[in-house]
Every structure is written in structure tokens, then in C-alpha cells.
Amino acid sequence: MAPIEIYGMQLSAPCRIVEMTCEMLGLEYNFNQVDLMAGEHMKPEYLAINPQHNIPAIVDGEFKINESRAIAGYLAHKYGKDDTLYPKDPETRAIVDQRMYFDMGVFYKACGDFFYPAMFGKGNPAGEAEHNRLKEVLGWLDGWVSGGKYMAGTDSIPLGDLSLVAPYATLKGVEFLDLWESKTLDAWFEKGKPKIPNYGKVNGEGGVIFGGFYKSKVGVK
Ligand SMILES: N[C@@H](CCC(=O)N[C@@H](CS)C(=O)NCC(=O)O)C(=O)O
Numbered sequence: 628m629a630p631i632e633i634y635g636m637q638l639s640a641p642c643r644i645v646e647m648t649c650e651m652l653g654l655e656y657n658f659n660q661v662d663l664m665a666g667e668h669m670k671p672e673y674l675a676i677n678p679q680h681n682i683p684a685i686v687d688g689e690f691k692i693n694e695s696r697a698i699a700g701y702l703a704h705k706y707g708k709d710d711t712l713y714p715k716d717p718e719t720r721a722i723v724d725q726r727m728y729f730d731m732g733v734f735y736k737a738c739g740d741f742f743y744p745a746m747f748g749k750g751n752p753a754g755e756a757e758h759n760r761l762k763e764v765l766g767w768l769d770g771w772v773s774g775g776k777y778m779a780g781t782d783s784i785p786l787g788d789l790s791l792v793a794p795y796a797t798l799k800g801v802e803f804l805d806l807w808e809s810k811t812l813d814a815w816f817e818k819g820k821p822k823i824p825n826y827g828k829v830n831g832e833g834g835v836i837f838g839g840f841y842k843s844k845v846g847v848k
Pocket residue numbers: 639640641663668679680681682683693694695696731
């Protein structure tokens with residue numbers, strides 16, 4: 628089988644979801660850098676792969692697709708040797724899907740609303756409303772892992788957790804923020820990290836790069 632071609636950047640949490648999924652599945656892949664800051668996502672070569680010009684996107688043989696969580700579901704469905712990553716039990720799958728949609732629409736969104744105005748010059752640094760929203764969202768996540776399980780109540784990591792662990796690593800990379808007091812979420816995070824092959828390369832380092840970028844923008848060392 629030819630390697631999966633991933634297009635993205637390490638600092639992007641959605642791109643890290645796809646890399647972590649490939650690692651969990653033991654898939655061969657190439658990571659092709661698409662530098663958003665240099666406008667590479669708007670070049671014809673990339674638009675031919677993903678006309679919506681966001682990252683990540685993948686090419687698997689003749690098949691091209693974007694949207695990180697849809698990519699993760701596709702890879703797990705096509706290449707998973709069992710259903711641990713994307714459980715087939717209808718209720719468990721519904722909860723895993725809920726965690727992924729929640730990440731896209733709520734957690735990753737709340738992180739973006741918090742960080743992006745300062746990083747991309749579209750407004751002032753986050754205020755109290757964004758801070759409070761992120762704390763509220765983290766409180767919901769905390770509730771889902773309070774029994775020492777993964778996010779869908781399973782004993783092994785499914786896609787929902789891979790999705791949520793990506794922005795969580797970003798928050799960790801920004802480290803100086805006083806956003807959460809929860810030991811429970813940190814315990815979930817630390818328990819999951821060693822279960823993800825090459826964790827540092829495929830998620831941890833990207834969070835640190837993001838953190839460095841954010842801090843440079845808001846003038847924090
Ligand atoms: N829902 C998409 C969001 C991807 C996304 O937000 N990508 C950002 C970088 S983190 C991007 O490519 N922005 C540039 C653009 O949309 O043109 C996914 O999960 O794949």
C-alpha cells in the first residue's frame with residue numbers, strides 16, 4: 628500500500644488529529660508541509676487537492692478528502708484491524724462521534740476564539756467572555772473523564788479522544804494560561820499520551836510550537 632499523503636502543519640490541532648490516527652493504525656504516511664503563513668494553501672497545487680484551502684487534507688491513492696475528523700473516521704473504517712479506535716456498538720459510536728463534533732464545534736472553536744484574534748491580528752486578545760467560555764468547556768470535558776475512563780467511557784482510546792487531545796495539547800503548549808485547575812483532565816491527558824505512538828512528534832511538539840507562536844504575539848516569554 629502506498630503511504631497516505633497528509634497535507635498540513637504541525638501547529639494545527641486538526642492536522643495532528645490525522646497524524647495521531649495514522650500512528651494509532653500503524654499506517655505509513657508522509658507529512659507534506661503546507662505553510663499557511665506563506666500562503667501555500669492558496670496555491671493551485673494545493674487547491675487541486677482541497678479547494679476549500681484549509682488544512683489538513685489527505686490523498687490516499689486516488690482518493691482525496693479534507694476535514695480532520697472525517698479523515699480520521701475514514702482511515703479507521705478502512706484500515707482499522709478492530710473497532711477499538713472507532714467502535715461499532717451504536718451507542719458507543721454515537722458518543723465517540725459526539726465527542727468529535729463537540730471538539731469541532733465547541734472545544735476547538737472555543738480555543739480558536741481565545742487564541743486567534745491575538746495571533747492573526749483580527750482583533751484584541753481574548754477577554755473575559757472567551758476565558759469564561761473555555762473554562763466552561765473544560766468543565767464539560769472534565770465530567771466525561773471523571774470515572775478514569777476515556778471520553779466515551781471506553782477503556783482504550785477512540786477517535787473522540789484523539790480529536791480532543793489535539794487542542795488540549797495546544798492549551799498545554801501555551802502553559803502560562805491559568806485556565807483549568809482540574810487534575811482529572813491532566814490525568815486523562817497523561818494516561819493517553821504513551822498510548823499514542825510517536826506522541827511527541829505527532830501532537831506534543833505542535834502544541835509547543837503553537838504556544839511559542841501565541842506567546843510571541845502577546846509578548847509573554
Ligand atoms: N474543520 C476543519 C478545520 C481546519 C482548520 O481550521 N484549518 C485551519 C488551520 S488550523 C486552516 O487551514 N485555515 C486556513 C484556511 O481555512 O484557509 C478540520 O477539522 O479539518
